[in-house]
Amino acid sequence: DAKTTQPPSMDCAEGRAANLPCNHSTISGNEYVYWYRQIHSQGPQYIIHGLKNNETNEMASLIITEDRKSSTLILPHATLRDTAVYYCIVRAYNTDKLIFGTGTRLQVFP
Amino acid sequence: DTAVSQTPKYLVTQMGNDKSIKCEQNLGHDTMYWYKQDSKKFLKIMFSYNNKELIINETVPNRFSPKSPDKAHLNLHINSLELGDSAVYFCASSHYTGGGDQETQYFGPGTRLLVL
Numbered sequence: 001d002a003k004t005t006q007p008p009s010m011d012c013a014e015g016r017a018a019n020l021p022c023n024h025s026t027i028s029g030n031e032y033v034y035w036y037r038q039i040h041s042q043g044p045q046y047i048i049h050g051l052k053n054n055e056t057n058e059m060a061s062l063i064i065t066e067d068r069k070s071s072t073l074i075l076p077h078a079t080l081r082d083t084a085v086y087y088c089i090v091r092a093y094n095t096d097k098l099i100f101g102t103g104t105r106l107q108v109f110p
Numbered sequence: 111d112t113a114v115s116q117t118p119k120y121l122v123t124q125m126g127n128d129k130s131i132k133c134e135q136n137l138g139h140d141t142m143y144w145y146k147q148d149s150k151k152f153l154k155i156m157f158s159y160n161n162k163e164l165i166i167n168e169t170v171p172n173r174f175s176p177k178s179p180d181k182a183h184l185n186l187h188i189n190s191l192e193l194g195d196s197a198v199y200f201c202a203s204s205h206y207t208g209g210g211d212q213e214t215q216y217f218g219p220g221t222r223l224l225v226l
Contacts, residue, residue, distance in 0.1 A: 044153065097166060
């Protein structure tokens with residue numbers, strides 16, 4: 001079973017920041033937080049991952065709370081092409097198994 | 111160039127038939143996976159292979175048999191297809207970095223299987 005909880009859906013205006021929350025209150029010390037997205041039944045696409053520190057790449061930023069029980073994925077300037085289902089996944093260091101939950105369906109509108 | 115490719119993209123077949131789905135990756139990865147996404151959009155891992163060795167084998171009927179002829183290929187053979195096998199099947203690959211850690215997974219475009 002997925003170890004994360006996400007809101008089922010969110011809306012965001014084009015050009016604004018999209019902030020997608022994820023709760024992972026049972027996360028343990030050697031588990032990473034990963035974010036993937038799936039655009040209209042394409043294959044899932046990796047976005048970003050982190051352990052303790054905040055991370056940023058060309059796609060997004062990941063903010064992890066100090067207690068690591070929750071995180072937020074930030075798309076700084078959402079575009080219509082960011083409309084997708086976003087999955088927050090907790091993965092242990094010593095396993096390659098990704099357990100996908102139900103994700104958050106992000107709708108970016110003009 | 112496509113990093114992870116799957117063939118066919120669509121597959122429509124009758125119940126009881128045997129079919130195969132092929133996956134190839136040109137990323138130089140040593141680990142490959144099969145995932146199944148059902149009609150309710152739940153995405154679940156089925157198998158993973160590392161250097162042609164089966165690593166993960168989730169609770170999947172033994173009608174499903176993965177075959178890895180080399181590190182760049184992982185095929186999925188399904189015997190005696192059933193209506194419930196209708197789903198989208200995704201292949202993925204990643205690189206093992208040692209110490210139990212695995213790099214990020216890259217997914218293929220999916221194969222849409224419809225069993226009639």
